[in-house]
Amino acid sequence: xxxxxxxxxxxxxxxxxxxxxxxxxxxxxxxxxxxxxxxxxxxxxxxxxxxxxxxxxxxxxxxxxxxxxxxxxxxxxxxxxxxxxxxxxxxxxxxxxxxxxxxxxxxxxxxxxxxxxxxxxxxxxxxxxxxxxxxxxxxxxxxxxxxxxxxxxxxxxxxxxxxxxxxxxxxxxxxxxxxxxxxxxxxxxxxxxxxxxxxxxxxxxxxxxxxxxxxxxxxxxxxxxxxxxxxxxxxxxxxxxxxxxxxxx
Amino acid sequence: xxxxxxxxxxxxxxxxxxxxxxxxxxxxxxxxxxxxxxxxxxxxxxxxxxxxxxxxxxxxxxxxxxxxxxxxxxxxxxxxxxxxxxxxxxxxxxxxxxxxxxxxxxxxxxxxxxxxxxxxxxxxxxxxxxxxxxxxxxxxxxxxxxxxxxxxxxxxxxxxxxxxxxxxxxxxxxxxxxxxxxxxxxxxxxxxxxxxxxxxxxxxxxxxxxxxxxxxxxxxxxxxxxxxxxxxxxxxxxxxxxxxxxxxxxxxxxxxxxxxxxxxxxxxxxxxxxxxxxxxxxxxxxxxxxxxxxxxxxxxxxxxxxxxxxxxxxxxxxxxxxxxxxxxxxxxxxxxxxxxxxxxxxxxxxxxxxxxxxxxxxxxxxxxxxxxxxxxxxxxxxxxxxxxxxxxxxxxxxxxxxxxxxxxxxxxxxxxxxxxxxxxxxxxxxxxxxxxxxxxxxxxxxxxxxxxxxxxxxxxxxxxx
Ligand SMILES: Cc1cc2nc3c(=O)[nH]c(=O)nc-3n(C[C@H](O)[C@H](O)[C@H](O)COP(=O)(O)OP(=O)(O)OC[C@H]3O[C@@H](n4cnc5c(N)ncnc54)[C@H](O)[C@@H]3O)c2cc1C
Numbered sequence: 001x002x003x004x005x006x007x008x009x010x011x012x013x014x015x016x017x018x019x020x021x022x023x024x025x026x027x028x029x030x031x032x033x034x035x036x037x038x039x040x041x042x043x044x045x046x047x048x049x050x051x052x053x054x055x056x057x058x059x060x061x062x063x064x065x066x067x068x069x070x071x072x073x074x075x076x077x078x079x080x081x082x083x084x085x086x087x088x089x090x091x092x093x094x095x096x097x098x099x100x101x102x103x104x105x106x107x108x109x110x111x112x113x114x115x116x117x118x119x120x121x122x123x124x125x126x127x128x129x130x131x132x133x134x135x136x137x138x139x140x141x142x143x144x145x146x147x148x149x150x151x152x153x154x155x156x157x158x159x160x161x162x163x164x165x166x167x168x169x170x171x172x173x174x175x176x177x178x179x180x181x182x183x184x185x186x187x188x189x190x191x192x193x194x195x196x197x198x199x200x201x202x203x204x205x206x207x208x209x210x211x212x213x214x215x216x217x218x219x220x221x222x223x224x225x226x227x228x229x230x231x232x233x234x235x236x237x238x239x240x241x242x243x244x245x246x247x248x249x
Numbered sequence: 250x251x252x253x254x255x256x257x258x259x260x261x262x263x264x265x266x267x268x269x270x271x272x273x274x275x276x277x278x279x280x281x282x283x284x285x286x287x288x289x290x291x292x293x294x295x296x297x298x299x300x301x302x303x304x305x306x307x308x309x310x311x312x313x314x315x316x317x318x319x320x321x322x323x324x325x326x327x328x329x330x331x332x333x334x335x336x337x338x339x340x341x342x343x344x345x346x347x348x349x350x351x352x353x354x355x356x357x358x359x360x361x362x363x364x365x366x367x368x369x370x371x372x373x374x375x376x377x378x379x380x381x382x383x384x385x386x387x388x389x390x391x392x393x394x395x396x397x398x399x400x401x402x403x404x405x406x407x408x409x410x411x412x413x414x415x416x417x418x419x420x421x422x423x424x425x426x427x428x429x430x431x432x433x434x435x436x437x438x439x440x441x442x443x444x445x446x447x448x449x450x451x452x453x454x455x456x457x458x459x460x461x462x463x464x465x466x467x468x469x470x471x472x473x474x475x476x477x478x479x480x481x482x483x484x485x486x487x488x489x490x491x492x493x494x495x496x497x498x499x500x501x502x503x504x505x506x507x508x509x510x511x512x513x514x515x516x517x518x519x520x521x522x523x524x525x526x527x528x529x530x531x532x533x534x535x536x537x538x539x540x541x542x543x544x545x546x547x548x549x550x551x552x553x554x555x556x557x558x559x560x561x562x563x564x565x566x567x568x569x570x571x572x573x574x575x576x577x578x579x580x581x582x583x584x585x586x587x588x589x590x591x592x593x594x595x596x597x598x599x600x601x602x603x604x605x606x607x608x609x610x611x612x613x614x615x616x617x618x619x620x621x622x623x624x625x626x627x628x629x630x631x632x633x634x635x636x637x638x639x640x641x642x643x644x645x646x647x648x649x650x651x652x653x654x655x656x657x658x659x660x661x662x663x664x665x666x667x668x669x670x671x672x673x674x675x676x677x678x679x680x681x682x683x684x685x686x687x688x689x690x691x692x693x694x695x696x697x698x699x700x701x702x703x704x705x706x707x708x709x710x711x712x713x714x
Contacts, residue, residue: 014565032469034564074563185560185567187520188473188547 001148001170003046003055004110006101007039007075009068010121019222026121026220035071038116041176044183045146046114047079054148055112057081061104063097065089069199076194077186083199084108088211090204096211098130103207105135110171112153117142117175128175138168142177253335256313257293260337263305268296268343279340280318280332282325283385284676291318291332296343300418300426300457306339307424307455307705316708319451321393322364324385326589327674329397329450329710336708339455341392347371348458356415356432358460361392368461378466380407384576392456398448400670402576405626406497407464409670411447418458419446422701432460445696450672451707453700467497471534472568473543475550475559476524477501481600482555483625486528489550493542498531499626506578506622506633513581516573522558528625529575531568578622585635586642587620588649592660593669596628602663603630609655610634614648629669632656657683673711681712 011017012032020027035043049055060075062068063086072083086100105113113135118125132139140146140155144163147154148170157164158177186194204211232238242249261269270279271293280289292315297303310317316336323330332338341362348358355377359368365386372379381394383401393399394410395417407413416432429443430436446456477483483501490496504525511518519527534540543561550556562568594602603621610619620633634652636645660667661683668677668684681690693712700706704714 012565014569030468032565034566037566182517184517185474185519185571186563188475188544188559188561189551191561192544192548 001049001055001112002057002059002108002110003049004105004108004113005039005042005046005058005060005075005080006097006113006115006127007043007060007062007071008036008116008119008121009033009062009064009071010036010119013037013120017222019220023219023221025217033067033070035074036116036119036121038118038120038176038178039071040183041178041180042114042116043075043078043080044181045143045174045176047184048181049112049146049148050079059084059108059110061086061101063088063092063100072199073191073194074186076197076199077191078184079190080197082197085199085201086204086207087201088204090211091213092211093213093215094124094126095130095214096204096209097127098134099209100204100207100211101127101131102134103209105131112148112170113137113173114146115173115175117177128173132173135171135173137171137173139173139175140166140168141175143174144177144179146174146180253292256315256337259309259313260293260295260306263309264295264297264302265343268298270294270296279320279323279338282320282323282328282330282674284326284328284331284674287328287331287333287675289332290335291338292335294320294338294340296340298343300420303339303420303455303457304424304426306337307420307422310337310705311422311424311703314703314705316705318707319392319396319455321362321390321396322385322388323393324389325393325397325674326591326671327397327450327668327676329672329674329707330393331675333675334709341390344457345390350375354415354432355463356460357463358432358458359391360458361390361395361456363391365389365391365394372463373466375463376466377463379413379461379463381410381413384579391459391461395447395456395459396449396451397672398670400624400627400629402498402500402624404624404629405499406495411444413462414443414447414459415462416460417443417446417456419454419456421454422703422706423454426457445700448672450674450711452697452711454706467533469534470497470531470565470568471540471543472562472571473528473530473547473559474519474571474574475528475530475547476520476522476557477526477528477555478524478557479600480526480603483526483528484597484600485553485555486530486550487596487626489546489555490530490532490543493546494532494539496530496532496626498529500529500575500623501625502527502529502575502578502622503620505618506582506620507574509581509620510574510577514573514577516570516577519560519571519574520558524557526621527574529571575622578620582620582633582635585618585638586645587633587635588646588652590632590653590656590667591623591629591669591671592632592656592665592667593627593629594660594663594665596626598663598665599625599628599630602659602665605659606632606656609659610652613655614652624669627669628665653680660684675710678709678711678713 012034018027046058058080060080061084115128142157145156279294280291318332318336320330320340344360344362399410417429618635623631
């Protein structure tokens with residue numbers, strides 16, 4: 001069974017994000033970039049499927065600038081077999097990403113596509129669902145457990161107030177939630193091996209996809225500054241403030 | 250009024266209202282540091298807000314011949330900030346202002362009560378970097394850092410706290426306010442008194458303000474954790490990397506140490522293969538060249554049998570998690586009432602030194618669990634021995650007294666230090682002569698008498714008069 005995993009290069013989760021002074025977006029100059037955490041989980045799940053003997057080949061795809069090859073190499077070090085880089089310096093919105101992935105799916109014909117439920121840069125939570133619609137595949141989103149059985153995949157989904165388990169016919173789309181697994185580190189020996197794994201480059205034009213943005217960003221603002229805390233003298237004052245100012249008790 | 254009450258009343262006149270505390274909670278909290286061995290019995294806790302108020306307190310103490318114990322973030326590990334003798338504790342919590350950033354000089358002037366992390370964050374907010382860092386940075390204060398000359402995890406690249414001080418304002422034990430070095434880069438005008446106050450553990454006077462140097466923020470810090478089959482490989486690997494790469498950290502920990510962290514937290518082991526020791530390396534992966542070098546060195550280390558496995562961080566999150574394997578050790582073993590020692594030798598002697606201590610302790614006390622970790626790139630080892638669950642505390646500590654003797658004999662033999670970075674305080678006082686000669690200690694006493702003739706500054710700590 002072939003598994004396709006999509007990974008995105010985003011601002012490192014630990015970086016304190018700064019908004020550009022002209023409010024057009026987030027400042028990316030000299031900022032540490034890394035693989036989107038939900039994509040790390042997607043890669044890990046694919047690798048586990050391979051270790052279980054369920055998956056036979058893992059293809060990892062990333063859309064983005066030249067440097068996105070770093071994230072593909074990371075995925076290869078983690079256990080993916082080959083990479084596809086859709087190189088573009090354009091801003092890629094969810095729909096464009098889904099269309100590009102659809103083109104890759106058409107070419108590769110994977111049985112399972114695993115994506116993160118969202119990327120932490122824009123928090124859109126759209127690409128997996130759009131890809132499912134475009135490809136006509138069933139989707140299991142927000143996965144906290146994935147098990148493949150014959151030509152079906154069972155996906156446990158985290159939903160409000162509980163868990164829902166769905167059974168999908170393969171080929172299918174799965175998007176990962178935080179609790180699906182705990183990604184491993186890339187080991188140094190595997191990083192060295194990954195250098196020799198094939199990485200193919202393509203472009204939106206090659207894939208015949210128009211990636212022109214459909215949405216315009218009007219303004220990006222930093223969240224309001226949190227107010228500093230205060231010290232209270234005693235329990236009575238605390239209770240008073242909780243009751244009369246915060247009105248929580 | 251009793252004389253104790255009179256003293257407290259007199260003290261209240263020197264500082265702002267509400268800034269003298271004598272309630273039981275405050276006395277216990279502010280009367281001790283991270284060491285939990287000594288019973289705190291301070292007379293009162295006072296919170297000055299300026300150098301002038303500190304000076305007034307020192308004069309008052311001289312007049313009344315009462316001891317003063319400087320207290321910072323109270324994370325000290327040598328009982329330097331412990332009041333066991335009815336002293337007045339002078340706490341710097343109300344002197345926590347960052348006073349002035351000078352971008353041209355790349356310095357920042359701070360009051361002594363500024364929290365280490367507050368300084369680090371402030372530097373970063375201004376596009377700069379304060380490199381001294383350790384696990385207690387969220388609580389420790391600059392005054393405490395300087396008074397213990399704190400080291401930490403970046404010493405191999407950035408040195409100790411001492412190396413970052415451009416100038417100090419101090420109040421001597423005699424009650425004089427002096428400005429030391431005036432923030433100059435070059436000032437060869439005789440004895441540099443700044444360096445006497447750094448590491449003095451509050452025995453000469455108070456540090457009330459410090460001008461600290463800042464530097465460029467390192468970029469793309471990348472962390473490697475390597476599994477090593479033998480302790481001597483820590484030196485092989487260090488040498489191999491240092492030939493090509495400037496490391497910003499080189500730490501090690503034993504497998505047992507890591508097991509405690511894994512059991513105690515939600516982080517996972519770096520790789521499946523087990524090794525008796527692990528090395529954690531950090532460097533700036535600023536170019537592909539550096540990464541290629543690191544890979545090549547790793548490969549040759551594996552070939553030579555110095556390394557069995559290794560991982561490299563692919564993101565800051567992963568770098569932080571790998572660091573937690575090292576930084577979480579102290580906390581994860583604290584439930585086992587560890588006997589701790591912070592010792593150093595020159596880097597090249599580390600393996601032989603460590604093996605000798607291991608052998609002596611295991612021969613005599615085979616049921617003791619020994620946990621090793623530390624800043625091995627600086628020759629600095631943290632030796633921790635855990636209390637067996639069935640051994641009562643008193644019996645354990647009694648046996649540890651014996652261990653102390655063996656360990657310090659070995660330290661002396663290897664010309665090492667009985668306290669690499671945690672200071673002397675009360676905990677190491679009786680062992681000072683293992684590292685400092687009797688003649689030298691007599692000079693220390695002489696210096697103390699000059700700055701603090703009435704012995705009011707942290708009396709009984711480091712040396713007796
Ligand atoms: C989890 C943990 C990890 C640690 N890791 C490290 C490490 O890696 N490296 C390291 O070096 N240390 C380490 N330490 C020890 C400790 O954090 C440092 O010694 C720290 O610098 C102490 O600062 P503090 O403000 O807490 O000082 P305190 O404990 O409050 O005081 C330390 C000494 O300084 C004196 N003092 C405090 N303020 C002043 C002042 N304004 N003027 C004059 N004297 C003063 C006190 O009297 C005392 O003698 C660690 C401690 C913990 C708990």
